[in-house]
Amino acid sequence: MSEEKKQVEKIREAFEQEFGRFVDLRNKLSDLGLAAAENLQREISEFKTRHTGKKSEIANAKKLIGRVAPEERGSFGQFVQSVEKRIVTAIDESESALNDYILKAKTERERVDVTLPGRRPRVGHLHLITLLRQQIEDIFVSMGYSIEDDREIETDYYNFDALNIPDGHPARESQDTFYTTTGFALRSQTSTVQIRAMERRGAPIRIIAPGRVFRRDTPDPTHVPMFHQIEGLCVDKGITMAHLKGTVAEWLRRLFGEGTKVRMRPSYFPFTEPSAEFDFSCFKCSGTGQSDGARCRPCKGSGWIELGGCGMVHPNVLENCGVDPQVYSGFAFGFGLERMCALMYALDDIRLMFENDVRFLGQFR
Ligand SMILES: [Zn+2]
Structure with missing residues (x-):
């Protein structure tokens, strides 16, 4: 395996390890409260910027494509793209699951239950x-x-x-x-x-x-x-x-x-x-x-x-x-x-x- 490929493989492994906490988010959400979910939303947004932004490691790895030998360039390019796709998709899925959950929880909270009895104001009187x-x-x-x-x-x-x-x-x-x-x-x-x-x-x-x-x-x-x-x-x-x-x-x-x-x-x-x-x-x-x-x-x-x-x-x-x-x-x-x-x-x-x-x-x- 070429040095460049090993480097990209490392990026992928590091991502997978760090992404562990967001894996299967959709199934874990029901135990979270709304406030905890909103905190997680901020964390995942920061996580996304770090792993997919212009200065992310995978963005830097793309620059390596030009440096590998011409006969390996095609397969290396595909490998980098597949790793990038994995990163982007994984984060997007978790993020949208989280957003759906927050929206639903907020709607639930603000819903008016018209079947509940009204709150009768207490009538005051003099002491x-x-x-x-x-x-x-x-x-x-x-x-x-x-x-x-x-x-x-x-x-x-x-x-x-x-x-x-x-x-x-x-x-x-x-x-x-x-x-x-x-x-x-x-x-x-x-x-x-x-x-x-x-x-x-x-x-x-x-x-x-x-x-x-x-x-x-x-x-x-x-x-x-x-x-x-x-x-x-x-x-x-x-x-x-x-x-x-x-x-x-x-x-x-x-x-x-x-x-x-x-x-x-x-x-x-x-x-x-x-x-x-x-x-x-x-x-x-x-x-x-x-x-x-x-x-x-x-x-x-x-x-x-x-x-x-x-x-x-x-x-x-x-x-x-x-x-x-x-x-x-x-x-x-x-x-x-x-x-x-x-x-x-x-x-x-x-x-x-x-x-x-x-x-x-x-x-x-
Ligand atoms: Zn008396």
């Missing part, structure tokens, strides 16, 4: 806290109150001073209140809204202020560091504690039914004088303490549910807002919405309301 807040807002609006809203980040003045909360009061401690690095407080009650509303509008005034408040509590089944409050304020000439009790009793009757009773227990808050806590008769057992033959759960058998705090607005607070306490008097009350929701829906853990699990939230529409 249970929002629903209760709106219900309470409606009651107060019908009683002539307007709804006030204001900022959640406050100065110490609005969060404490204006509310007659003295320096050194535990509520001011940073373990109870969140402070920003620049010294602002996240409001710890919505009373800040009452102060701003009175400053702006003066007396007489009748408002409720629903909103988020923030306290440094570690989350547990009955505490969260952010919760919702509704506070009410009524300032006018001749307002007494009787108006306070009548108002609280009336909105609770409208929410829980005609038979609902209210009681007040003396308490202390810096911003009201006198101050009281208010309870209402249990909506589950109507104040009997027994339901379904057992101790009633929401009221723990007492027949009463503690709801919030209230009192007559402290004269200092009125003065701080530019309202003359010699002429005007008023009452204020406040309570938390989460606690109320937890009682009404018998929730063991108020954190459920903030975990945004639609399986839970979907039960309250």
Whole structure:
């Protein structure tokens, strides 16, 4: 065998060895994913350029044809051509098998199966806290109150001073209140809204202020560091504690039914004088303490549910807002919405309301 023929034979052997991985590609493809097939497509294209391009070894081998002895030239030429044909055909076959497979896989992926059931969009609804807040807002609006809203980040003045909360009061401690690095407080009650509303509008005034408040509590089944409050304020000439009790009793009757009773227990808050806590008769057992033959759960058998705090607005607070306490008097009350929701829906853990699990939230529409 001539040197030239040996050289071409080597090219053929080298090709066959390297081509091994692409042999029988058509049968191997079904196990490949689309991404792997696309990678292989790039590899085979590079492989093709290397073995059939202008600078490929077989292209160089063609130049040898002119160098062999004239009587061998014919058969050598045929041999080179047959090797080149083998290389080109082998690569083309594998490449077209791969292209067919990719095209088919893409078509399959993008095909619409008209027999599948449609995806029904889920209908959303308001959060249970929002629903209760709106219900309470409606009651107060019908009683002539307007709804006030204001900022959640406050100065110490609005969060404490204006509310007659003295320096050194535990509520001011940073373990109870969140402070920003620049010294602002996240409001710890919505009373800040009452102060701003009175400053702006003066007396007489009748408002409720629903909103988020923030306290440094570690989350547990009955505490969260952010919760919702509704506070009410009524300032006018001749307002007494009787108006306070009548108002609280009336909105609770409208929410829980005609038979609902209210009681007040003396308490202390810096911003009201006198101050009281208010309870209402249990909506589950109507104040009997027994339901379904057992101790009633929401009221723990007492027949009463503690709801919030209230009192007559402290004269200092009125003065701080530019309202003359010699002429005007008023009452204020406040309570938390989460606690109320937890009682009404018998929730063991108020954190459920903030975990945004639609399986839970979907039960309250
Ligand atoms: Zn009860």
